[in-house]
Amino acid sequence: MEARFAVARQVADAVLFEGYVLYPYRASAAKNKLRWQFGVLVPPRWGAESEEHSSQRTECLMEPRSGARLSAELRFLHAQRRVVQRLGPDGEFETVAELELPDRVLVPWDEGAEERVTHVVAVDELEGDGVTVPFSRPAREETELVHDADGRLVGRLVRRCEEINGRLRLTASPLDGPYAAMRLTATVENSSPWTPDEGAADRDAALPRSLVAAHLLLGLAPGSFLSMTDPPEWATGAVASCRNEHTWPVLAGDPGRSDVILSSPIILEDHPAIAPESPGALYDALEIDEILALRTAALTDQEKREARGTDRRAADVIDLADSMPPEVLERLHGAVRSLREVTGPGPAEPADLTPDVPGLRPDTPWWDPESDRSVDPVTDRIIVDGQSIGAGSRVLLRPGLRRTDAQDLFLQGRSAHVEAVLHDVDGGVHLAVTVEGDPGVDIRRAQGRFLYFQPDEVAPLEDA
Template sequence: MKLDSIRAIANAVFYEGYILYPYRPSSIKNRQRWTIGGVFPKAFDQQGDASRMETQVLLRGGEQAAFNVHFRFLQVMTREVGQLVTPAQELPEEGEPALTRVPSLNVDGRELLAWEEAIEREIALGPLRPADIQEVATVLPFRFEGAREVEPVRAKDGCIAAVLIRTSHKIQGVIDVKAQRLATDVWKLTIGIDNVTPFAEVDREARAAAQLRAFASTHAILTVEDGAFVSLLDPADDLREAAAQCRNVGAFPVLVGGQDNSAMLASPIILYDHPAIAPESPGDLFDGTEIDEILTLRILAMTDAEKREMASVDARARALLERTHALTAEDMARLHGVMRDHPSQGSQIEPPPMGRDHEKPRLVSLLDSGRSLCVGARVRLRPKSGGDIMDIALKDKIAVVEAIERDFEDRIHVAVTLIDDPGRDLGAAGFPGHRFFFSQDEIEPIAAGDGP
């Protein structure tokens, strides 16, 4: 699998938390970002904020096996809004004009917001042969210099009315890689990244200042030639003990790409082997632990004012909003539940049997105490007192009979779906959460013309 394809999978993790629903800076949720994969400066010694991420993986390969490591992370960059005291034709060549920093500003319909953006960073190491790094680890120091950029914002008259000031701080780190031979053709690789960014004494108690010098959403991509990585989730029997002894701090490695096992992703979010981007997904939602359909519907339900604020966040948020509004009915339908094989499973996934609805004698109709009931009939739910919370919640709901079951003890169970359930089609197909069972004395047939 090509590295670019693996990066696309990793980006689902990379940008988790970059901007969270409801995608507005005014939301408290978006004031607590960068929540995964943080590697903080060692000088910032606070409980729970690690300064090192380390992963151990198993590799099968002979003397010619060679692997590459790509550590990737986001560097936080502040974006400030400055309103010029006096609009100007051009910015001064030295220094900055007289301005007032404000949290937000509207310039002829363009909303400017103070925000934190991110810079993608990647450090590559390799190719390395395990046999060459047994005794002494390979160490690669790296650094990125700080920068300050001032973007002028012009009003309709052509004068500069405001500026956007983007600031990033210098960061420094060290990557180390070492190999241990476990058998003739089996190696344990230890790969780590440390944040050694200097941290001023005055800032050492301020987590916000440390975050600006941290590595956010840190993860690693490993690829190998003339060898294959070993799954730590499902290792071969002869490597089960070795896999259990692998130490992973802040990240966990899973196989990615094809079945040749030539690549791994060490992610701060634990994934299954061979994760993939769902083909139905229309694009990044920056909230990878959520469900595309739910977030899409929530975006569409936002007010116009909330959408304007979302569009003002940055280009990524604006593209997300535009893409969501452009979805067709067919696009939305594709988001509504899919069953598929997972590469690690050997058999086709089938819809699960629904308890009493599985392989039990079925009836088309039922006559009881003078009442006629049949599949397709509308009923009102009258659950008995003392039932569970779901029964209580469904009291007086209108439903449709999907099946009438007689179990092997001659008890009758009526399977129904709710008229007002948006997922009723799933219930009709036998899926849980949309299909409910009641006894015949807990339902009340509705005469034709009654009910909704």
């Protein structure tokens, strides 16, 4: 089972560190001020005051065979508070807001220490009251000395962890009917007795006593789990009656296997996998790896020093972006996963793979502009307020509120040149424009980077 868990952990690690540190990977960045957003199980007393959760519940269906055993692995981060101290001239250490070093700038930060709770039990023992696995992580303090480039002691980092207590409960009950299936219930609870000071405590005080990014790996041997998103017809009703709270179970591990479940606070599909093009963890799954890598490589030297001093994982991201060869970055650009076979090749014919685009001739690549001569961005024209508008026309921008972002609103009332008339596959029309007075308009035209508005968001100027 350990080998099967190892495959699932590749995705579980992404869940564990999702949003851990966001671009630009500095503690001073505004979006790194509010952290730990997924799977946070707080102490019960704080949960009652804040409406955050102190437990999560997983329910799924399994078909164990004779003598089956269930392996459970609870994973979470234990937030440890890092304090920066400088060595003073009197030989005493004093707490400071930052400590400058040649290669990094050390600042206070909450690091995440990985924790695991494991338990293996016979499925027969899960019926009735099941089993309860209590666990505890004691408070601790660690010190790391900091030296400068010449090896002189200049300060230290003091890391403190608060005590955490919790419980993992596992129960199972057979389903009614002809199939030898069972309902498995796994509950993770934060049982820490910590009580916040009245009127003084906040989420920042509760986090070191919380289970952060908590999720479960469940393995069955011998036997299999049923998919909660695509169950067999006979199990549809039983799956619908399962109660999952603050987590969602999916089949994990090698594709085609069904003996491992990942119950995650982030909703995933069955058999999730890390993209093969991904060069490494960037801790920001809401962004595109290519954009993140380029932006990170473009940070100033001072910004990179601050990122390296924020967290060792942030330092790894900086080093990854700086050392990424062109061929790796190229793989991140335009990966296509939607190709499917659309013809039935004979024994001597190669498979003909084309994108799923209705009406596209198999011998014409979908990206070829000549594949459809019915439209031409340069010569096409449309009628706006009774006037013909096309490339070269001048228009007044009047973005509406219905589908406009904040940046478009700044262009209200500005005049612009139409560069092209574009038609999308749904029959919509978009005007590519450049704003008059934009000093970068020549660069925009050379690179084809325009602003886009719909016909009802512009008005023809008199000399259009």
